[in-house]
Amino acid sequence: MAPLALLVAAFLAYSVPPYLTFDPALSRVPAPPGFAAHYGFLVAHILFGTIAIVGVILQIWPWLRRTHPVVHRRVGRVYVFAGAIPSALMALVIAPFSSFGPAAAGLNVVAALLWLGSTIAGWRAIRQRRYADHRKWMVRSFAMAMNTLLSRVYAPLAFLGLGPSYPKLGELIPAASTLAGTMSMLTLLLLSQWWLDRKPKKPAIAR
Template sequence: MAPLALVVAVFLAYSVPPYLTLDPARSRVPAPPGFAAHYWLLLAHIFFGTIAIVGVILQIWPWLRRTHPVAHRRIGRVYVFAGAIPAAVVAATIGAVSPFGPVVAAIDVVAALLWLCFTVAGWRAGRQRRFADHRKWMIRSFAMTMHTLMTRALSPLGFLLVMPRIDDKTQMILSAATVSGVLSVLTLLLLSQWWLDRKPKPASGR
């Protein structure tokens, strides 16, 4: 938990400060032409996404779940309704008009919809006291919460893969963003499924 929390803290310390000034000129994501609300939707996504990523770190902390179940439930509600759901809805909206091209836009929308569906499925399973299903869906929701962080982490690999093949700087950036986005979604889905499958199954007669 400590290394994961440290990585998230470094990511937030790098990503959030430019948007605290409310200055569109400092945005790291260029606004598409004719979409004046883009910056403010981006701010909303960052606000809700910060709540989600901090909340989900607390939610997957085994000690907190085991010793403080009431806190786990309350933080879970904050994660779902003040974090993941609004962040995913806004992410799908601004992702659809991504300035990094139609492929990245499609990846962003798919990732946002997966995040939304996994989170809602996990919340419903918890409400219905299907705790095994709740755990599975929430692990997948956690994976999609990490999508932006994972995309940034894989960006150097994306550039290494496209640099020998593309000379134009703009096209290189678009291609690297596409590669890192695709690799992020695939990596997170595969890792979350591996985590779910790695636990030994109980004996049939138990």
């Protein structure tokens, strides 16, 4: 938990502060022409996403789940209704207007839909007391909550790998962004499914 929490804290410390000023000039995402409300949706997506990332880190913390189940439930509601769902909805609004090309825009739409769908499915499962299904869907929701973070980790690798093939920066940026987004989503989906399918080792006494 500690390395993951530190990574998330570093990501948020780098990504969020420019948007707390509500100054469009400091935005790291260019606004598409003809979409004046883009910056407002982007800021909402980032602020709700910050709540979601902090909330989901607390949700997967085993100690908190075991020792403080009431806190786990309350943080879960915050994650779902003040974090994941509104952030994913904001992402669906701005994703089609990505400045990194249509392929990257399509990936962002798919990621937002997966995040939204898995979160809602997890919430419905716990309301129906289907605890095993709730756990599975929330693991997938956690994976999609980490998508933006992991894509930023992959981005430098994608730029280095594709650099020789794209001498023009205007062509390299969309290609690298698409590759980083694809690698991030596939990695998270595969790892989350592996985590759900793995067979925990039995204690030594049981063996």
